[in-house]
Amino acid sequence: MACLSLTHSNYTKLANQYHGSTFCSSSCFRRHCWKRQRYFIKACSSDADRIASKARRRFLTYIAAAPLSISLISVFHQPAKAEELSFSEWERVYLPVDSGIVLLDIAFVPDDLSHGFLLGTRQTILETKDGGITWFPRAIPAAEEEDFNYRFNSISFKGKEGWIVGKPAILLYTSNAGESWERIPLSSELPGDMVYIKATGDKSAEMVTDQGAIYTTSNGGYNWRAAVQETVSATLNRTVSSGISGASYYTGTFNTVNRSPDGRYVAVSSRGNFYLTWEPGQPYWQPHNRAVARRIQNMGWRTDGGLWLLVRGGGLFLGKGTGITEDFEEVPVQSRGFGILDVGYRSKDEAWAAGGSGILLRTTNGGKTWTRDKAADSIAANLYSVKFIDDNKGFVLGNDGVLLRYLG
Template structure:
C-alpha cells in the first residue's frame, strides 16, 4: 500500500514496557635470598661452620673446589627461580583500550544510543530504556540524569531508541511513538506531534541538515522533513511487508514467513541503508531515490544477527553464534567471505569502525575484539572478560572518542 504523508497530530499510545534484554590475588615475590653473588664470595664466606670437634684456635678450613661449585650452582638456581617469578597483579585492572564509566541509573536499564553535539564534543546525551536520558558536559567522564517535561506529561514508560545531532539541532525518537527536537544543543527539548497512522515504531533518526532529518520505522517506512518536523514526506512508496508480498515469488528465501519488521537497521554516511529481517533469514537494502526496499537472500547457512557499513563503504555481516563476514569490494553486495574471530562461542552483536583499518566488535559476555588491518584479522581484548554484560553497540564519534553500550547500564569509554 502506498504510504501517505501523515498529518501532524498528537497520538495516544498504550503503555509499553521495554523488553530488551578472576582477578587472582597478587602473588608476593619471595624475599631475596641472603646469599652473596658467586663472584663476590669472600674468604670468610668460604669457611666451614664451626663443629663440636673444632676449636676457636684452630685455623679456618677453606671449602673444597667441589663444594664451591655446588654452592655456586645452588645460588644460580635460586636467582633464576627468583627472576622467573611473575610481577604482582594490580589490584584494579584497567581495560587496555577502554574504561568503564559508572552511571547513575538502575542496573536493569539497557543503553540504546549515544550522540554528541558537533560544536562541543564534551556535550553529549545517552539514551536507554525506562525513559532514560543522561547528559555529559565533560566528554563522557561523568553523566547526570536529564528529565524532559514534555515526555513526562503522560503515564508512559518510554524507550528512547535513537538520537542524532547536526550543529546545535538534535532529534530523539522513542517507543511508544515520541519525537523530541532541540535547536539549542539540548538545553531545551520540545515534543513534535506525530500521526496515529504512522506505520510501525520509530527505531532510527538521522539529522541531515538545517531543520532536516530522516526517520525510519521498524516496518521500513522512511520519512524526511525539512521544516523541523512540522511536515514529513515519505521516501519509499510502501512498507517492507507490501514489498515482500509483491516479490515473494521472486526467490527470496523466507519471505513468506516475514513478520514485517526489522531486527536492525544501519545507515551509511552517504544515506544508504541495510536492514536485517526480524527472523534473520534475509536482509534488505535501500538507496536514496529507490521507491522500494530491495530484499537479498543470505549466502550463509546461519541466520543473520546484524549488518552494517565498513569505513571503506563495504558491508560487514554477523551471524548468530559468533560468525563475522565481510563483503568483497565496496557498496551493496551479496558476496561475503568469513574471517576468523575468537568469540569463545558467544555471539558478536555489533561492529564499529574507528578508521578504514581499525575497528572494534562487541558481543555477549563482555566480548571485545579489535582489528587493525580492515577486518582480516581480529584479536580479543581479554581485559574486558570480567564485565558480566552483553555489549551490543559500538559507536565512534570520531577517531579519538568512542563508546561501547551494553545491558545492565554498562558503558565503556575509549581511551586511545
C-alpha cells in the same frame, strides 16, 4: 494523504495507498619510572692513604652489587604483557541508573564534543559535560507529560540541532544543543515504531520505522514526506516468488537497521532469514537472500563503503567489494562461543566488535584478522552497540547499564 494503521493486516491492505504519501504532526595502565639517585663524595682529608682505602672499598662494594643491579633492571624493564595493555584501551563508566537498564544510543554535540547524551530503556536519558567521563540523569518535562515508560531508541545531532525518537511514539527536538527540548506531536498514521533518526541539516532529519518506512522533514518535524513508495510487506508480496528465502515468514518488522554516511540503509528481517537494502532515490527496499547458512544477527557498513555481517552464534563475514553485495567471506574470530552483536569502525583499518558476556574483539587490518581484548572479560553483560564519535572518542553500550569508554 495515505492513512496507514499500525496493524499488520491493515498495513498490508493499504500498501498501494502508501505511494507518495506524507503525514503531518497532530500539532590503567600505570607506568612506573625508576630514577637512580646520584651521590657525590668530597674528600675532606689530606691523608692520601685513607682516601685510597675508601676508594678501594667503594669499588669492591660496587662490584659485589653489580649482579643484583643487573637483575633488578631486567625485572623492571620487561615488556608489558598484552593483558595489561588491553586495559588501557577501555574503561568502564559507572552510571546512575537502575539494574536492568539497556543502553541504546549515544550522541555528542558536534560543536562541543564534551557535551553528549545517552539513551536507554525505562525512560533513561543521561547527560555529560566532560566528554563522557561522568554522567547525570537529565529530566525532560516534554517527555514526562504522559504516564508512559518510554524506550528512547535513537539520538542524532547536526550543529546545535538534535533529535530523539522512542517507543511509544515520541519525537523530541532541540535547537540549542540540548539545553531545552520540545516534543513534536506525531500522527497515528505513522506505520510502525520509530527506531532510528538522523539529523541531516537545518530543521531537517531522516527517520526510519521498524516496518521500513523512511520519512524526511525539512521544517523541524511538523511535516514528513515518505522516501519510499511502498511498504516492505508490499515489496515482499511482489517478490515472494522471485526466490527470496524466508520472505513468506516475514513478520512485518526489522530486527536491525543501519545507515551509511552517504544515506544508504541495510536492514535485517526480524527472523534473520534475509536482509534488505535501500539507496536514496530507489522507490522501495531491495530484498536479498542471505549468503550464509546461519541466520543473520546484524549488518552494517564499513568505512570503505562495504558491508559487514554477523550471524547468530558468533560468525563474522565481510562483503566483497565496497558496495552492496550478496557475496560475503567469513573471517575467523575467537568469540568463546558467544554471539557477536555489533561492529564499530574507528578508522579504515581499526574496528571493534562486541557481543555476549563482555566479548570485545579488535582488528587493525580492516577486518582480515581479529584478536580478543580481555578488558571486559569480568563484566557479566551483553555488549550491544559500538559507537565511535571520532578517532579518539568511542563507547560500547550494553545491558544492565554497562558503558565502556575508549581510552586509546
